[in-house]
Amino acid sequence: MFITKYIKDVYKGVRSLLVGMKRTLYYFTHHKEIITQQYPDNRDTLVLPERFKGEVVMPHNENNEHRCTGCQACELACPNGTIKVIFKNELTPEGKKKKAIDKLVYHLELCTMCNLCVEACPSDAIKMAQTFEHSVFDRNELTKILNNPGSKIMEGVE
Amino acid sequence: MWSFSHIANNLHEWLSKTFNPTMTLIIEMVLAGVAVIGLFAALGLVLVIMERKVSAWIQIRLGPNRVGPKGMLQSLADTLKLLVKEGLTPNGADKLLFNLAPFVAMIVAMLLMAPIAFAKDFQLWDLNIGVLYVSAVSSIMVISILMAGWASNNKYSLMGAMRSGAQIVSYELSAGLSILAVVVMTGSLQVSDIIHSQANGWWIFKGHIPMVIAFVTFIIAITAETNRAPFDLAEAESELTAGFHTEYSGMKFALFFLAEYVNVFIVCAIGATLFLGGWMPFHIGNWTGFNHVMDYIPSSVWFFGKTFFLIFVIMWFRWTFPRLRIDQLLNLEWKYLLPISMINLLIVTAMAILGWHF
Amino acid sequence: MFEEVGTTTEGDIIVNVGPQHPATHGVLHLVITLNGETIKKVEPHLGYIHRSIEKMCESLSYRQFIYVTSRMDYLSSHINNHACALCVEKGLQVEVPPRAQVIRVLMDELTRIASHELWWGAMAMDLGAFTPFFHAFRERESINDIMEETCGARLTMNYMVPGGVMQDLHPNFQKKVKEFMQLYKRKIHEYDELVTGNVIFQNRMKNVGYLSAEDAVSYGCSGPTARGSGVNCDIRKIYPYEIYDKLEFDEVLETGGDSFARYMVRIREMQQSIRIIEQLIDNIPEGDFQAKTKAVLKLPKGEFYTRVETARGELGVYIVSEGGTTPYRIKFRSPGFSNLSVLDHIARGSKLGDLVAMMGTLDLVIPDIDR
Numbered sequence: 001m002f003i004t005k006y007i008k009d010v011y012k013g014v015r016s017l018l019v020g021m022k023r024t025l026y027y028f029t030h031h032k033e034i035i036t037q038q039y040p041d042n043r044d045t046l047v048l049p050e051r052f053k054g055e056v057v058m059p060h061n062e063n064n065e066h067r068c069t070g071c072q073a074c075e076l077a078c079p080n081g082t083i084k085v086i087f088k089n090e091l092t093p094e095g096k097k098k099k100a101i102d103k104l105v106y107h108l109e110l111c112t113m114c115n116l117c118v119e120a121c122p123s124d125a126i127k128m129a130q131t132f133e134h135s136v137f138d139r140n141e142l143t144k145i146l147n148n149p150g151s152k153i154m155e156g157v158e
Numbered sequence: 159m160w161s162f163s164h165i166a167n168n169l170h171e172w173l174s175k176t177f178n179p180t181m182t183l184i185i186e187m188v189l190a191g192v193a194v195i196g197l198f199a200a201l202g203l204v205l206v207i208m209e210r211k212v213s214a215w216i217q218i219r220l221g222p223n224r225v226g227p228k229g230m231l232q233s234l235a236d237t238l239k240l241l242v243k244e245g246l247t248p249n250g251a252d253k254l255l256f257n258l259a260p261f262v263a264m265i266v267a268m269l270l271m272a273p274i275a276f277a278k279d280f281q282l283w284d285l286n287i288g289v290l291y292v293s294a295v296s297s298i299m300v301i302s303i304l305m306a307g308w309a310s311n312n313k314y315s316l317m318g319a320m321r322s323g324a325q326i327v328s329y330e331l332s333a334g335l336s337i338l339a340v341v342v343m344t345g346s347l348q349v350s351d352i353i354h355s356q357a358n359g360w361w362i363f364k365g366h367i368p369m370v371i372a373f374v375t376f377i378i379a380i381t382a383e384t385n386r387a388p389f390d391l392a393e394a395e396s397e398l399t400a401g402f403h404t405e406y407s408g409m410k411f412a413l414f415f416l417a418e419y420v421n422v423f424i425v426c427a428i429g430a431t432l433f434l435g436g437w438m439p440f441h442i443g444n445w446t447g448f449n450h451v452m453d454y455i456p457s458s459v460w461f462f463g464k465t466f467f468l469i470f471v472i473m474w475f476r477w478t479f480p481r482l483r484i485d486q487l488l489n490l491e492w493k494y495l496l497p498i499s500m501i502n503l504l505i506v507t508a509m510a511i512l513g514w515h516f
Numbered sequence: 517m518f519e520e521v522g523t524t525t526e527g528d529i530i531v532n533v534g535p536q537h538p539a540t541h542g543v544l545h546l547v548i549t550l551n552g553e554t555i556k557k558v559e560p561h562l563g564y565i566h567r568s569i570e571k572m573c574e575s576l577s578y579r580q581f582i583y584v585t586s587r588m589d590y591l592s593s594h595i596n597n598h599a600c601a602l603c604v605e606k607g608l609q610v611e612v613p614p615r616a617q618v619i620r621v622l623m624d625e626l627t628r629i630a631s632h633e634l635w636w637g638a639m640a641m642d643l644g645a646f647t648p649f650f651h652a653f654r655e656r657e658s659i660n661d662i663m664e665e666t667c668g669a670r671l672t673m674n675y676m677v678p679g680g681v682m683q684d685l686h687p688n689f690q691k692k693v694k695e696f697m698q699l700y701k702r703k704i705h706e707y708d709e710l711v712t713g714n715v716i717f718q719n720r721m722k723n724v725g726y727l728s729a730e731d732a733v734s735y736g737c738s739g740p741t742a743r744g745s746g747v748n749c750d751i752r753k754i755y756p757y758e759i760y761d762k763l764e765f766d767e768v769l770e771t772g773g774d775s776f777a778r779y780m781v782r783i784r785e786m787q788q789s790i791r792i793i794e795q796l797i798d799n800i801p802e803g804d805f806q807a808k809t810k811a812v813l814k815l816p817k818g819e820f821y822t823r824v825e826t827a828r829g830e831l832g833v834y835i836v837s838e839g840g841t842t843p844y845r846i847k848f849r850s851p852g853f854s855n856l857s858v859l860d861h862i863a864r865g866s867k868l869g870d871l872v873a874m875m876g877t878l879d880l881v882i883p884d885i886d887r
Contacts, residue, residue: 010494013715017479023709024216024478024647035654036220051668051683079580114583114674115682128668217650313531317553317868387644388716396539396642396872478710480717481644483869484553 048130053113056083056106057129058146065154066147068125070101077120082110100153108134109142162458163279190282194271198264198420205419206233208466209473216477237412245408248311255309260406260413262302267420269295273349274427277437277458281350288349289341292428293334296383299421300326303385303392303402306414310405318401321484322392326383328491333379335499339365339372339506340432349431356435368505373433375499380425381472382487384418388479389487396481422469430464437461528556535564539642539872542882544856546871553867558860566886573846578604578678578813581846586672588850589884591631594623594667595826597676602757603822603833604678607815613804616680617758622796623667623675624824625789626693629700630659631827632782632789639779639876640711643720648710655703658696662689678813680806693797697790704787712783721776725862725874728773735861736854739829740785741878744778746771751825765792775870778877814841828852828879852884 027033039046048054060066075083088102104126118126126146136142169189173182207222207230214221222229247256273288275281285291300323307319341347343365344355356364362373382389393401403414430436437457441449482490529550535543543564549557569588573581582600586593598620605612612620637652660670666686667675675682711717732742742749750767752760768784770777815837823832829851836845855878863871 010498016713016715016718019709020478020714021474023706024474027218027647028212028215028474031215034215034218034220035657036218038220038223049665049668049686051666051686052664053668077579079576079583112583112672112674113669115668116579116583116674119677119682213646217647218654219650313529321553390644391869394644394869396644397869399538477647479645480640480711480714480720481869482716483720483867485867486716486719 048132050130051128052130052132053115053128054131055108055113055129055134055144056111056117056126056146058104058126060148060151061154064148064151066125066151067123067154068101068104068147069123069153070099071122073120073122074117074126077116079114079116080110080112082107082112083117101147104146106144106146107142108144109139162277166280194268194282197271198268198416201420201423202416203233203237205423205469206236206415208469209419209476212470212473213477216474240409240412243408245410246405248405250311251405252309252311255305256405257410259302259306259309260410260417262305263299263417264413264420266295266298266302267417267424269298270421270424274424275349275353275431275436276461277456280458284348284350287347289337289347289352289428289432292424293330293337296421296425297326297330299383299417302417306406307402310402312405314398314400314404315402318392318394318398318404321394322385322402324484325385325389325391325487328488329379329382329389329495332375332491332495332499333383335496335503336372336376336379337428337432339369339499339503342503342507342510343369345510349436353431353436353438356438357441359441360433360435360438362433365506365509368502368509369433371498371502372506373429375495375502376429376433377468377471378490378495380429381475382491384421384425384472386418386422386472387476388481390476390481391484391487394481422472423465426468426472427461427465429468430461434464434468435460436464527551533871539875540882541638541875541880544880544882544885546859548868548871550868553869555863555866555868555871558863558871560856560859562886564886565883567883569887570846570848574843577841578815578843581843582676582678583672583674585848586674587883588848588887589826589828589831589852589881590671591634591881592627592827593672594627594663594675595824596831597674598624599822599824599826599831599833601676601678602824603820603835604813604815606822607818607820607835607837608678608809608813610679610807610809612680612758613807614759614801615803616805616807618796618800619681619685619805620676621758621760621763622693622793622800623663623673623681625792626659626662628789628827629786630656630663632786633659635782635827635876635879636707636711639873639879640717642872642876643717645711645714645717648707651703651706651710655696655700658692658699662692662696665689665692677806679809680804682806684805685800690797690800693793697793697797700790707783712779718776720870720873721774721779721877722772723774724866724870725775725778725877726773727858727862731858731861732773735858737829737858738851738854739825739827739879740768740778740781741829741851741855741858743768744770744781744877745773749830751823751830755823757822757824763792763795765789775873775877782879812841814839815843823849826851828881828884829855848887850884850887852880852882856880856885 058066058068070085070087072085075085084105085101086103086105087099090098090100113128115128118128134142170186173185177185210232211221222232225231225235247253270292272283273281273285273291303322304319307315340352340361343361344352346352361369385392398404403411406414437460439452439455439457439460441452531548531550532545533548534540534545540546545561545564547559547561548555567587569584572584576584582597585596585600588596633652633656637649640648663673664670666683666689667673727737727745729745729747732745732747738749746769748754748767748769753767765788768781768788770781815835817837817839820835820837821832823830830849831851832849834847834849835843838844859874859878863874
């Protein structure tokens with residue numbers, strides 16, 4: 001019958017709208033459901049997972065020593081030319097010439113955080129840091145030198 | 159007792175004593191104008207922050223919370239931003255109409271303030287056809303939207319304006335019919351009469367189910383008339399970018415924005431006046447004690463409380479429902495709301511004649 | 517440009533929707549011929565976000581090129597990476613360890629859910645309901661957290677490598693996934709309350725944008741778009757890869773062919789993905805997560821093609837190798853391009869408001885179309 005169908009339609013429609021309104025009213029009154037993180041304020045408590053790929057860093061130990069042998073595996077693995085290894089010749093105590101890294105230049109502005117360099121590194125010299133606030137006013141600051149000044153290769157790393 | 163009418167009367171007496179009658183009238187008019195503009199600004203600020211907070215809480219967000227205590231000054235900051243922005247007029251636009259349209263929208267909103275009773279005996283103009291005046295003036299709103307849409311020289315704007323025209327013209331009908339239900343019950347078009355007829359109970363309670371239906375129809379119709387979601391086809395963000403005010407910027411945009419919110423306030427105030435008793439306190443039959451307690455709450459609090467409840471309901475609609483399509487919008491009016499409210503009006507008339515209400 | 521619109525008659529207006537428009541979700545440019553509110557013709561213009569990914573891949577080694585594909589369909593980057601890894605493995609003839617296979621499938625399904633969540637919210641927003649967008653992000657966020665813990669990124673993972681996956685699962689992975697599934701099951705009824713059951717939404721979606729099964733096949737549609745028209749095209753079922761043939765799940769089919777059918781396919785697909793995850797999450801085999809591969813990968817001379825089911829449809833990866841360390845030519849068959857091509861066909865004669873609904877149900881990701 002036309003009239004019953006009409007009334008049924010109206011009833012069903014209104015009911016579905018009320019169900020939706022009930023749901024939004026629930027959220028309007030239950031503020032503990034709010035999931036917003038107040039980001040710059042929660043910097044102190046903000047913990048990123050240890051695998052988070054923020055930027056490439058080179059860990060140094062307390063004697064300012066790193067593990068990089070300068071094998072260029074990372075430079076080859078990088079799809080974007082983000083990493084450049086610059087060498088210098090060093091004299092070993094025996095007086096032999098030895099190739100060592102002078103600078104490991106890292107272009108953060110080119111990096112896509114793909115993790116391929118870290119995977120490629122045979123001596124675990126580089127890793128991903130959990131930083132993410134990369135914006136700077138001068139883009140030269142994005143070109144970083146990963147090894148500390150005056151750093152040396154760690155003993156026993158070949 | 160402290161009340162708005164008290165202050166107004168004292169002021170009037172003092173002015174009458176100090177100045178001659180003409181001067182008194184002029185000063186009172188200026189004061190009323192300033193008060194209305196002040197109310198506009200206050201409403202804009204309050205309603206914008208209210209909308210943003212309501213939407214935020216419904217959307218499990220925090221909402222503005224940086225400017226001022228709990229973000230309450232956010233809309234002030236926004237206004238300041240809009241004030242200093244450049245008001246662009248696009249090339250090829252009809253400059254006169256383009257610049258006139260926001261002001262028409264504002265003037266309409268201002269005119270609508272006249273017959274609203276904000277508190278007991280506190281009204282700018284208690285004219286004897288108050289309700290008719292409101293429904294007549296509020297339909298001028300569509301002219302400003304059409305003007306803005308046409309003058310912008312933008313296809314999106316034009317489409318938004320045309321949609322809005324079709325929408326407002328259709329929804330005037332059911333809004334008018336549901337207002338008529340109250341008029342039939344009261345037997346008067348005067349706003350103060352309508353409020354006084356609700357002294358022993360609001361129409362939504364006194365009028366049984368037909369009055370509830372009239373109320374619901376009225377709420378739907380005014381949501382559509384003020385171009386609020388789910389009937390915001392004139393703006394329809396995802397379809398028409400911003401509809402009729404796509405080309406507006408700076409303060410001209412702010413005027414449209416303000417007019418929208420003030421219109422929401424006004425239609426909700428009218429809804430509260432017609433169906434929820436305006437400034438009348440909530441009374442239950444013969445519970446004298448309870449009624450007495452209710453009388454202690456100032457009438458202005460009652461009025462604003464009811465109005466803001468209705469505004470909340472309209473905001474609640476906006477953040478819950480998807481938008482209708484243009485043909486569905488007109489279907490809803492012509493196939494559902496109009497027949498329902500016509501039959502409803504018939505029943506209400508019968509009820510009024512037979513005296514089947516409390 | 518406008519001369520070629522042959523159907524234009526007096527009174528029609530041509531509207532440019534995009535490249536910057538709230539409904540196109542990216543830089544899609546549609547030239548629409550309108551008669552009042554009725555659409556007479558839709559012409560998609562592409563190329564605003566063309567990054568020549570296929571050409572870029574030709575200069576990258578077989579390990580390196582995978583990360584670029586994350587940027588194609590950025591909502592299902594795992595699945596893109598998976599497709600590339602599968603194709604390279606096919607060329608190398610490497611056997612992927614069972615643990616890696618299970619991890620890959622788990623990640624794919626989580627990605628599928630995340631992608632559909634975002635689609636659900638964005639589509640509701642296209643229709644004017646803003647709230648579902650934020651509610652969808654709540655669930656999507658917990659998937660992103662899982663991804664972040666294991667893969668180290670939230671959107672562009674680069675987790676699949678030829679021979680397996682880059683890192684082992686995080687110890688918290690199983691716990692987190694179970695928590696997510698609990699959250700999802702607690703919240704799933706809200707989707708019905710807010711959107712699916714809503715009378716306005718149903719009226720907006722039903723009998724709109726009808727796509728018949730024949731048209732879906734002839735336009736080359738795939739994924740939920742074609743399955744909404746009743747076309748059996750789930751690659752996971754018809755050409756199973758990894759361990760999909762051993763899993764119990766249903767290919768979601770709807771026969772309506774309209775926007776609502778496509779909508780329901782995606783909603784039900786999320787539940788099937790949950791079902792797959794439930795089967796696997798407690799049964800991850802022990803073992804290697806990566807097969808031993810050479811440091812420098814060289815594919816033998818020849819042509820290799822694999823296809824997978826992304827959240828949007830069939831993604832094909834076609835590698836032509838000359839035997840070197842870099843591919844000679846790579847071609848991606850992206851689902852979005854074919855799904856977009858159907859827009860003109862289904863949109864003609866409907867209202868402007870329906871266009872955004874249709875674009876929503878086609879689930880377009882513009883970088884996937886342009887590459």
